[in-house]
Amino acid sequence: MTKTPDLRRAGPILHLRDHDAEGLRLAAVVIRPEGESCGTLRAGDIDHAARCIASLEGLAVWRFDFRLGAQDRGYGFEGAQYAVETDLTGDLRFAFLSCNGEEIGDMGRDPAERDAMWEAMRAQDEIRPFAALLQGGDQIYADEVTTGHPLSEGWPEDLPNSTTEADLAGLSAHLRAGFVERYMRGLASPAFGHLASRVPTLAVWDDHDICDGWGSLPVEATNSAVGRTLFSVAREMYLLFQHGAVEADVPEIFVDPTGAQLGWQRRLPGVTLMAPDLRSERGRRRVMGEAGWQLLEDPSPEPGRRLILSSVPLLGPRLSLVEAVMWLWPGMQKYEDDLRDQWQSRAHREDWKRALRAVLKLRAQGPVTVLSGEIHLATRAEMAATPGPVHQLVASGIAHRAPPKGYARGLGWLAWLGEGPLSGHGIRILPPPGMRRRYVAERNFLVLERRADDWSAVWHLEESGPTPPLAI
Template sequence: MAAKDGFAGPILHFRGCDAEGLRLAAITVRPDGTVPGPVETQGGSIAPVLLDRVAGLSVWRHDFTLAAGEPGYRLDGRAHPVVTRLDGDIRFAFVSCNGEENGDLDRDEAERNGMWARLQADHARAPLALLLQGGDQIYADEATHGHPLTEDWPKHVPDDPSASDLEDLARHLEAGFAERYMMVLAAEGCAELFATVPSLSVWDDHDICDGWGSLPENRTNSAVGQALFAVARRMYLLFQHGATEADVPALFMDPAGRNLGWRRDLPGVTLFAPDLRSERHRDRVMGPGGWDAVEALQPSGNHVFMVSSVPLLGPRLSLLETLLMAIPRMQHYEDDLRDQWQSHAHRDEWRRMLGQVLRMRRTAPVTVLSGEIHLATRAEMGPDATLLHQLVASGISHRAPPQAYARALGLFAGLGETPLPGHPIRIKPLPGQRHRYAAERNYLTLDRKSGRWQAVWHLEESGPTPPLALD
């Protein structure tokens, strides 16, 4: 269960469920030349398949199904319990922002993963059926350091690097990304969680580099920028989905792989996550692959959960964007503001997405899950007849910003925003909290009890909030 000497896993990935049971993929990471044993289930023994080799490591996958009511699986002599009944009462967790931009590899492990350890203990008390990860599962920003082509990324990009130099850069980046994924996936505070709770993940900018898609396009479209994106995508598929390019048509809504948004259905629930990074550039959030998938999506079940790596319901950030761009010293925040749905550059797309979510809302209640801002908050949109909830849980390991920042943002949010006529957005405090934004590390749990959903935020200092009804 430790990254020491190149060992990590098993790490479960949710593939779906049907009449045969819960379909899973488990990846294990071993040093090259070391092969994990078979997975043992009630249905038999499943041999591992080699997915890929990266930075002296081999990544293996077991694909298997657990029948409803089956207690779990065994691997290398160890039993791993799994929740296999997904009808009736079930429990999910949602996390985001697992790291920091600077020095993440050097942080004290117990401090860094304190909230992971709390979530793991929470799971031991009341087992989770699914772990939803809403973006920035790693902070890869410093992976570009130490190579001449990217030492000054993104401030400076070489004009015409040679093919051999780009190949050398790819190897350097692969090693840096693999090191960060191994640190996360094998951490003592969460390794058992990953082995027993299947994950579904969507990526955000730090899974590539800070501000990917909102940076100047002569950076992201350069040979160096495209090499960085190619490595980040390969590592994202491998470590966050247990997949390679060959698996893309089966796992994602766009079979061409232009956009890595996904959809999964459980009894009574539709889960979907648009990919807000693969097709992003400064003047758009998604391209044809993403929009075709979202507009064709017809949810089923009694509740829809949408994972938006960037909050869909937010304050009037376009106003803040205008103010900051008028102040030369503040213009370095442009990329951060352009990342948001509310940016001047994306408002038409924002309304388009809100319209699609309201279309789905006519079928069933919709709850948006989001991260990205390193704070916890919630929002509502619209009149009661079409009420939309957004729950933001951000900062499972990223340290919270100062309280003064949260208070100032809360005052700004009081201005309100109505991107669609008749559907005002209101930023609200968490249950039991006085202020709109909570500046504490946090994660979210979602419980379905007797057919009705409720949410609880778990705050590092304040503890769990009272439950919020979502139906």
Template sequence: MGEGRQPAQAGPILHFRGIEGQAIRLAAIVIRRDDTAPGSLRAAGAEIAPRRLAAIAGITAWRYDFTLAAGDPGYELEGEHYEVATEFDGDLRIAFVSCNGEENGDLDRDGEERNLMWARLARDHARAPFALLLQGGDQVYADEATQGHPLSHDWPDKASEVDDPIALAGLAEHLRHRFVERYLHVLQARGYAWMAARVPVLSVWDDHDICDGWGSLPEKRSRSAVGRTLFAVARETYLLFQHGAVEGDIPDLFLDASGASLSWKRELPGLTIAAPDLRSERDRHRILGPAGWRAVEALAPRGAQVFLVSSVPLLGPRLSLLERLMMAIPRMQHYEDDLRDQWQSRAHREEWQRMLREVLKWRTEAPVTALSGEIHLATRAVMGPDAQRVHQLVASGISHRAPPKAYARSLGLFAGLGEAPLPGHPIRIHPLPGQRHRYVAERNYLTLARRDGRWQAVWHLEDSGETPALDLSD
């Protein structure tokens, strides 16, 4: 493990727990390399002592649970004051990001280049504060975590047959060090660290938070002892670093108290934000399992606007045609797992239709906007008809470098074929406001703003700058 690259500490990192009366409930996480407790946190005139949350891979995580009333200026920790936006009634700003890393060599990238869009987002917050930071998946890229251990060095091409508990415990410890290294690399990144101390986060995971294509790989791999060990460590560190939580916190934070699905929902004044877990129960034949579907069907959003965080884009082009083409070309068959990972895969069509029907039920009560990442491009889509319009906004690649523009153009031509998985509800991929093409190959993030009760979205593109605002309230 790259011990020299691990910072001595990280945090505070704010996690949004919910609204309680006129106050917001928060958790702040601090990471230390030894077991020495950090100092007390001061908020709303109270001193909050840290709770020792977990010790893992040579670090100790401490948590402060506290509330801030509307209008409170923020909190203090170890001599530093952190301003926090605490007004959730009326006008509101939210940032959405995804794909914070790359599959190969992310730890060795130039920090200024890697975190350029985070620096812009931090400046954006300093100008007009965000109340929430939504993270839509692939917050870390753990694909290289399996390297350097004999049981997992060939993953995912091979999965060693092993039933030795001691050997598997050694693999788990290796993976914990590798995952912690990657999380700390992100948490200490310039821009991100400043934002995370001041803007509470809500996160959902995607495949790279585990490994590339998790759930769409051959089941012999994912169900092997190595695969189960990898998933367990990824889940443990996802809970800790992306939710400031451990196993015992699951019933309070997620919709499924058993933890089989890590789907969640938060109700804010006039807004419901929900995120189905598209990874925990996934296999090659399904995206959601029984616990996930129970969570989705019981969501019952109450806000005047619904944001549905779908780590894999919910509205997209007709991928079944592309799947058939690729399977007919031997050199392209290794991309089949990538296509099977999508809602639009022919393997998931009935399940996709089921999810869209649920979305339309919510749409009878309030406008619904799906927020997605995953594809390393910026785009948007609309499902009609106008009376039941559902928007999808894709912002993907806060630090992942964009694919070639030719790829984006080709995908845009393919998307022109359209799709209608539900009769009378066609899906169309549209250019971003101010753009000519359906997909934009630039790093990007998304801002969502409620002004006078109406929601608008703006994409922030690395080279092209800000788009004109898109109205979401109709």
């Protein structure tokens, strides 16, 4: 069994803040045991000092804020040099991933098995560096953090009759410790550390970053004192570990300065990256509130290509059929929140059509590609549009083990039935290049590449290897 990573230290971890005529604006996070010093970071002939943005669970979280011009090519920290892809005007590559963990027992897995696809991604970066690391949701699996505390042990089914402020403070401390342990497990991985110190990351969260099915669970559970405490701690940890940020940074990093939703947008030469937040405002009968819709429906006008991160697939099979008949089979009801999580749920039909109309409007302005995760499979889809299709690429399961092949075949059957809620804009679920089936049950990640003005995508599959390039 491979040695477990040191969960007391991580970094530097780069976060992409902005890009303009002066180059990249970055944040670099370093995590050390409290009381241990943090050196300086040298970039562009300037020495930068870190400031401590958080202390928790015996750890200090340090952050450097700095710039790299196109000519700088990297930075130095504590005697080591880290190359960074800084000239983004020509050819470039992005990596996209999701589902970095599992619901049960993830902390006890053999690191060599768990992080095998991270190692494959690191090898790809060494062949040709990535310009950004796009993380599409479920960067941790926090499902087990509620165990071990009397207030949350039975949540969401069992709710305490009453709670005091002292009770909730104790619950917050318990949850925070669980989140920190899981985040540090991922950040301390050698393969992730190699990538994150050289490739700026951008992340959108999904349900497991909070708990399984957050927003699709019964309202009395999510709106309870335990539910709101869980969401508050999960949000604090998401800001800190996935964005290197605290509450005061929200107006600078996210589109909504109030923080009601945590969608973001970044503009790079010739491409805009955007990610609506599908969790902060989610309810059993809505995917987003108006703050979230504004990013999708009224983004800043930018020329060039758009890459939209949707933490659950925007183009999908007819899951509403499963919802309609699930009550006929005993035991199927436990999957209700999983189905309601999807855009294709009967409960979200109008929201789904609204989102598709917004994407079609963006497609009329330039090429649009949707990147999604969530389903632990690799697949792709197209929606008919003018002047050309909207592509969706799903890469899911960087660490989560693949589901049974029968699960993939069942989704393929649903996809064969077709789905197209907007007249004249049919949706087709298609196999990744070189694959026979629409859904591939292998762990995977995605590489997007721009050469000249041509874009392509390659899935890297654990067993089958890289697919042929798909022109997008």
